Amino acid sequence: MSLEDFLRGHSELGAAENPKAYRKQEAIWELFTSECVYFLDQLMVLKEVFLTTLTDLQMRECLQDIDSWRLFANLNELCLVSFGFLTSLLHVIKEMWTNPDSYSTQSLLELLKKAFGDSICHCLQKYCLNYSTAILYLDSLKLREDFGSFVKWCERNEQCRRLQLKDLLVVPLQRFTRYPLLLKNIGKKSCSETEENTIQTIVDLVDRAIYDLDGKVKWLDNYQKVKQLKEALVWLPVWERDKRAHVPENLKHLLKAVTLENLVSHRSLLHDGKLVLIGQRNKSLFLIGFQCCLMFTLRKTFKQSGVVESSPLRSAAGQELELLLQESCSFIVLDQPISLDRLQLKNIDQLNATASGLPNSFIIMHQNRYQQCIGVFILQAQTESVKKAWVSEIEDATNSLLKQDCQQPRVKNSFLESSQI
Numbered sequence: 001m002s003l004e005d006f007l008r009g010h011s012e013l014g015a016a017e018n019p020k021a022y023r024k025q026e027a028i029w030e031l032f033t034s035e036c037v038y039f040l041d042q043l044m045v046l047k048e049v050f051l052t053t054l055t056d057l058q059m060r061e062c063l064q065d066i067d068s069w070r071l072f073a074n075l076n077e078l079c080l081v082s083f084g085f086l087t088s089l090l091h092v093i094k095e096m097w098t099n100p101d102s103y104s105t106q107s108l109l110e111l112l113k114k115a116f117g118d119s120i121c122h123c124l125q126k127y128c129l130n131y132s133t134a135i136l137y138l139d140s141l142k143l144r145e146d147f148g149s150f151v152k153w154c155e156r157n158e159q160c161r162r163l164q165l166k167d168l169l170v171v172p173l174q175r176f177t178r179y180p181l182l183l184k185n186i187g188k189k190s191c192s193e194t195e196e197n198t199i200q201t202i203v204d205l206v207d208r209a210i211y212d213l214d215g216k217v218k219w220l221d222n223y224q225k226v227k228q229l230k231e232a233l234v235w236l237p238v239w240e241r242d243k244r245a246h247v248p249e250n251l252k253h254l255l256k257a258v259t260l261e262n263l264v265s266h267r268s269l270l271h272d273g274k275l276v277l278i279g280q281r282n283k284s285l286f287l288i289g290f291q292c293c294l295m296f297t298l299r300k301t302f303k304q305s306g307v308v309e310s311s312p313l314r315s316a317a318g319q320e321l322e323l324l325l326q327e328s329c330s331f332i333v334l335d336q337p338i339s340l341d342r343l344q345l346k347n348i349d350q351l352n353a354t355a356s357g358l359p360n361s362f363i364i365m366h367q368n369r370y371q372q373c374i375g376v377f378i379l380q381a382q383t384e385s386v387k388k389a390w391v392s393e394i395e396d397a398t399n400s401l402l403k404q405d406c407q408q409p410r411v412k413n414s415f416l417e418s419s420q421i
Contacts, residue, residue, distance in 0.1 A: 003029040024189040039082040042171045073130035121209035271393040272321040278378035297331035340398045
């Protein structure tokens with residue numbers, strides 16, 4: 001109901017006679033009614049229709065291996081926090097209608113500051129950090145007939161209003177990003193500059209929480225991808241990688257197997273994608289860019305799976321790698337990773353690209369510690385924009401690495417082939 005319709009049915013409550021104060025009340029009412037929809041039509045449906053049903057089934061020894069936390073995280077806490085906020089907000093709104101003085105306005109500001117500072121942001125951050133895991137877990141469970149039947153039965157409930165489980169799981173993330181807009185609207189319609197400034201500090205608090213969450217989501221996303229990638233990498237022995245390396249059979253056991261722990265652990269993924277390695281026989285490879293090196297790999301797919309749902313807070317970069325990991329791809333490492341402080345990047349301009357018949361191409365030169373070129377890789381992208389993205393990412397990462405080396409030299413968890421040797 002709009003504020004006007006609601007007040008018409010409650011004669012004991014009066015709207016402010018001042019038009020500016022009334023507009024502020026309308027903005028506060030929008031925050032309240034939208035929170036009602038979020039709590040009643042979304043959070044409680046997710047809890048009562050899906051989580052409670054799953055809990056009841058598990059008590060009857062069905063779907064007992066389903067981890068409800070991985071799917072719904074702190075949903076119960078979200079419901080409690082939202083209900084508490086609604087109750088307190090409605091009390092303050094009624095107080096503002098019956099006693100429209102500065103005291104009631106101060107009560108509103110204190111409520112908003114306390115609610116967003118102490119509980120709402122923290123609770124939503126916790127839920128959002130689990131969202132990617134929840135979607136991946138849901139995707140893996142879809143293949144099970146018993147779980148599929150449970151989800152379909154729940155989604156047929158009229159309270160779902162034709163929304164699927166994945167549509168409801170994303171709602172808290174969407175609500176989190178909408179709070180600053182609702183609060184800004186209240187601030188714009190405030191009756192005093194002091195009140196507007198106080199609202200703005202609350203908006204900044206929520207924006208900061210979303211920004212911090214974005215960083216945490218990226219870190220967690222990178223950590224999970226690197227962990228999966230570590231298991232998917234195949235590092236061939238040197239005698240298979242380099243035909244010039246002759247090692248007698250009875251001596252191969254003396255050579256240490258390459259451990260992938262130090263190779264990719266604690267590294268940040270920057271960019272990845274399919275490129276063509278130009279040679280006597282062109283190779284379609286998958287190039288993986290870390291914050292300190294490039295890794296040339298060949299893909300080997302074993303099986304297909306469903307489409308991976310991506311988080312709204314997650315960047316587009318790295319989603320191709322994520323899809324391949326979900327398809328159970330292996331990545332065979334072609335050669336040693338190239339440290340970014342040991343490469344030179346050469347762009348192939350339009351004229352040379354046309355003359356050589358290599359559009360959308362660039363060159364990576366691998367240098368040793370003596371500045372000698374020990375490897376040349378001509379890479380061709382699918383489009384000019386993909387090529388520019390790769391060149392830009394490599395240049396930015398190289399500059400960042402060299403700048404970091406000047407300030408704090410790398411001495412731990414680095415490849416031996418580095419500027420510190």
